Amino acid sequence: MFNTLSDRLTSTFKNLRGKGRLSESDINATIRDIRLALIDADVATPVVREFTGRVRERALGAEVSGALNPAQQVVKIVNEELIAILGGQTRNLQLAKSGPTVIMLAGLQGSGKTTFAGKLARFLRDQGHFPVLVAADLQRPNAVTQLEVVGDRAGVPVFAPERGNIGGHDVVADDVEGTRSYGDPVWVAQAGVAQAKVRQYDVVIVDTAGRLAVDENLMQQARDIRDAIQPDEVLFVIDAMIGQAAIETALAFSEGVDFTGVVLSKLDGDARGGAALSVASVTGRPIMFSSTGEQVKDIEVFHPDRMASRILDMGDVLTLIEQA
Amino acid sequence: ARSNSAIGKALLGLLAKGELSDADWEEVEDVLLGADLGASATTELVDRLRARVAVEGTPTAEQLHDWLHAELLTLVDPSMDRRIAATRVGDRPAVLMVVGVNGTGKTTTVGKLARVLVAQDKKPVLGAADTFRAAAADQLQTWGARVGVPTVRSDKEGADPAAVAFDAVKAGSDQHADVVLIDTAGRLHNKVGLMDELRKVKRVVEKQSPIDECLLVLDATTGQNGMQQARIFSEAVEVTGVVLTKLDGTAKGGIVVLVQRELGVPVKLVGLGEGPDDLAPFDPSAFVDAVLN
Numbered sequence: 001m002f003n004t005l006s007d008r009l010t011s012t013f014k015n016l017r018g019k020g021r022l023s024e025s026d027i028n029a030t031i032r033d034i035r036l037a038l039i040d041a042d043v044a045t046p047v048v049r050e051f052t053g054r055v056r057e058r059a060l061g062a063e064v065s066g067a068l069n070p071a072q073q074v075v076k077i078v079n080e081e082l083i084a085i086l087g088g089q090t091r092n093l094q095l096a097k098s099g100p101t102v103i104m105l106a107g108l109q110g111s112g113k114t115t116f117a118g119k120l121a122r123f124l125r126d127q128g129h130f131p132v133l134v135a136a137d138l139q140r141p142n143a144v145t146q147l148e149v150v151g152d153r154a155g156v157p158v159f160a161p162e163r164g165n166i167g168g169h170d171v172v173a174d175d176v177e178g179t180r181s182y183g184d185p186v187w188v189a190q191a192g193v194a195q196a197k198v199r200q201y202d203v204v205i206v207d208t209a210g211r212l213a214v215d216e217n218l219m220q221q222a223r224d225i226r227d228a229i230q231p232d233e234v235l236f237v238i239d240a241m242i243g244q245a246a247i248e249t250a251l252a253f254s255e256g257v258d259f260t261g262v263v264l265s266k267l268d269g270d271a272r273g274g275a276a277l278s279v280a281s282v283t284g285r286p287i288m289f290s291s292t293g294e295q296v297k298d299i300e301v302f303h304p305d306r307m308a309s310r311i312l313d314m315g316d317v318l319t320l321i322e323q324a
Numbered sequence: 325a326r327s328n329s330a331i332g333k334a335l336l337g338l339l340a341k342g343e344l345s346d347a348d349w350e351e352v353e354d355v356l357l358g359a360d361l362g363a364s365a366t367t368e369l370v371d372r373l374r375a376r377v378a379v380e381g382t383p384t385a386e387q388l389h390d391w392l393h394a395e396l397l398t399l400v401d402p403s404m405d406r407r408i409a410a411t412r413v414g415d416r417p418a419v420l421m422v423v424g425v426n427g428t429g430k431t432t433t434v435g436k437l438a439r440v441l442v443a444q445d446k447k448p449v450l451g452a453a454d455t456f457r458a459a460a461a462d463q464l465q466t467w468g469a470r471v472g473v474p475t476v477r478s479d480k481e482g483a484d485p486a487a488v489a490f491d492a493v494k495a496g497s498d499q500h501a502d503v504v505l506i507d508t509a510g511r512l513h514n515k516v517g518l519m520d521e522l523r524k525v526k527r528v529v530e531k532q533s534p535i536d537e538c539l540l541v542l543d544a545t546t547g548q549n550g551m552q553q554a555r556i557f558s559e560a561v562e563v564t565g566v567v568l569t570k571l572d573g574t575a576k577g578g579i580v581v582l583v584q585r586e587l588g589v590p591v592k593l594v595g596l597g598e599g600p601d602d603l604a605p606f607d608p609s610a611f612v613d614a615v616l617n
């Protein structure tokens with residue numbers, strides 16, 4: 001068994017060495033390897049299918065290159081296509097022309113929103129901005145306290161007029177619904193923006209509660225927050241470890257809050273992060289930041305090329321091709 | 325209904341042709357892959373089915389669904405012992421610890437589990453051995469208060485998690501608790517220092533009491549990386565069971581099939597929401613149904 005695409009392709013290369021032109025069956029063999037590699041990297045199956053279809057088409061029409069053998073040529077095409085989908089060049093945050101820039105965060109439970117809120121605030125502060133964090137997750141136990149600690153670590157003020165879910169509200173109630181807010185997150189978000197105007201903060205980062213793609217009530221709440229504060233950016237924070245659920249999740253948030261950019265979190269792990277491809281390809285939204293740790297400084301501007309070689313797990317093969 | 329299952333849909337009409345093409349089989353594969361079952365297990369399952377079709381002839385969509393259901397159920401192995409060690413062992417409380425990567429639902433699971441135990445008239449004590457993440461102890465304590473259970477914690481941020489775990493077990497013992505539930509910080513399995521810290525928590529607790537249950541909390545949305553998580557956490561702290569959380573979303577959690585198969589560690593509980601009552605025993609047949617539907 002081959003563990004990585006590099007291993008598999010290296011063996012495919014051996015069989016193909018010395019052939020001058022890409023035959024259909026050569027391409028099919030290589031593409032089958034790539035399909036498996038993408039699936040192992042957690043790229044969603046419909047995306048894999050569409051992607052390999054496009055690669056096959058391009059490979060069939062490809063010019064023969066003197067320097068590359070046929071399989072290498074396919075890999076080169078794959079890499080180029082990956083980078084194109086992941087967002088050819090990085091896009092910067094869109095800043096408001098007047099008044100504070102409003103940035104809203106949204107995503108599944110535990111994806112890394114609150115932690116990222118602190119990182120982004122610090123990132124912008126270091127660039128000379130005056131950001132404020134707004135605690136609009138009133139649902140998850142002690143989310144507000146968490147954001148306050150995060151803000152403290154980032155050296156950025158936190159607007160938190162509501163305490164949210166603290167202190168065992170429902171010890172006695174039998175009919176408690178799991179997902180409910182202890183206060184009005186729409187109002188908090190709105191008040192946060194208003195406060196920023198008064199206090200002259202130039203960036204407002206609104207942390208929201210985690211919510212499931214299928215939870216219509218909570219998705220509506222997120223949309224209400226969005227409508228109320230008219231953010232310049234809505235960033236969808238997604239865990240790099242997510243598997244096939246990436247598509248449905250991305251589509252639901254795209255429909256729900258019409259996010260403008262993506263943050264890929266927990267990239268300090270060893271997951272290959274195929275979700276990046278799934279999300280970018282079904283929503284067309286750019287991935288803007290990588291979140292790479294639990295500390296406030298662990299934030300990077302997203303690099304499509306690095307991500308492409310991570311998904312393919314074949315940095316060495318790509319290096320070979322680049323040198324050719 | 326069966327004919328509405330994903331497999332059923334994938335094969336509807338195709339079977340009329342009398343035999344299944346490679347493309348048809350790819351659709352069957354996609355259903356399994358789409359549940360995060362992974363390439364190797366999927367290929368293996370589909371190969372077995374293809375062999376069966378070769379012998380028994382082309383099945384109806386319903387038959388194929390049943391065959392697949394049976395194969396998957398064998399993999400999930402309904403005969404495994406999925407009970408949770410949460411009752412006193414001799415004259416000491418049971419000790420249960422939850423571990424896993426960041427944000428999977430460990431703290432929430434401890435809270436829900438405490439609620440279940442309280443409902444069974446047991447007396448749990450919670451230990452907040454996540455001293456790292458912002459407001460983690462507050463979060464656990466809120467859960468404790470919510471279900472009416474004491475929480476042992478340190479007031480100092482960044483305190484030694486092993487010391488807090490030790491204190492919790494001691495308190496549980498002094499208070500004649502039935503079980504001590506220890507929450508630990510989320511950590512990525514590829515971080516050597518953090519995994520060492522977890523080993524130390526276990527070691528220090530074991531100076532006082534054996535650990536009866538170590539639950540790995542896996543997020544159902546996790547893709548193939550879940551296998552790596554399970555492998556490394558198992559090596560570090562002897563995982564005795566898996567909790568599959570966030571099954572109330574769209575994810576099927578197929579990765580646990582691989583985890584069970586490769587590590588022999590049973591899935592014991594599933595998380596079905598953020599509320600105190602959203603925890604249930606793992607039901608193999610219902611799980612397989614969900615994968616195929």
Ligand SMILES: Nc1nc2c(ncn2[C@@H]2O[C@H](COP(=O)(O)OP(=O)(O)OP(=O)(O)O)[C@@H](O)[C@H]2O)c(=O)[nH]1
Pocket residue numbers: 107108109110111112113114115116137140143208209210211265266267268269291292293294298426427457510512
């Ligand atoms: N290793 C690592 N951990 C991260 C990263 N981002 C967040 N985390 C951790 O993941 C866990 C969840 O992060 P949060 O920021 O609380 O996630 P959230 O999306 O706000 O969660 P909810 O509000 O509950 O939906 C915490 O343990 C964080 O420390 C990252 O980039 N790398």
Ligand SMILES: Nc1nc2c(ncn2[C@@H]2O[C@H](COP(=O)(O)OP(=O)(O)OP(=O)(O)O)[C@@H](O)[C@H]2O)c(=O)[nH]1
Pocket residue numbers: 109110140210212424425426427428429430431432433454457460508509510511541569570571572573594595596597598602
């Ligand atoms: N929908 C749903 N949400 C869940 C479930 N279990 C936990 N959550 C949510 O997931 C988020 C993370 O849960 P936590 O319990 O804080 O996760 P954790 O593993 O303790 O996180 P860290 O300690 O930061 O590693 C919270 O918003 C929870 O409310 C579940 O079964 N379903």
Ligand SMILES: [Mg+2]
Pocket residue numbers: 113114115137143207208209210
């Ligand atoms: Mg949060």
Ligand SMILES: [Mg+2]
Pocket residue numbers: 430431432454460507508509510
């Ligand atoms: Mg926790």
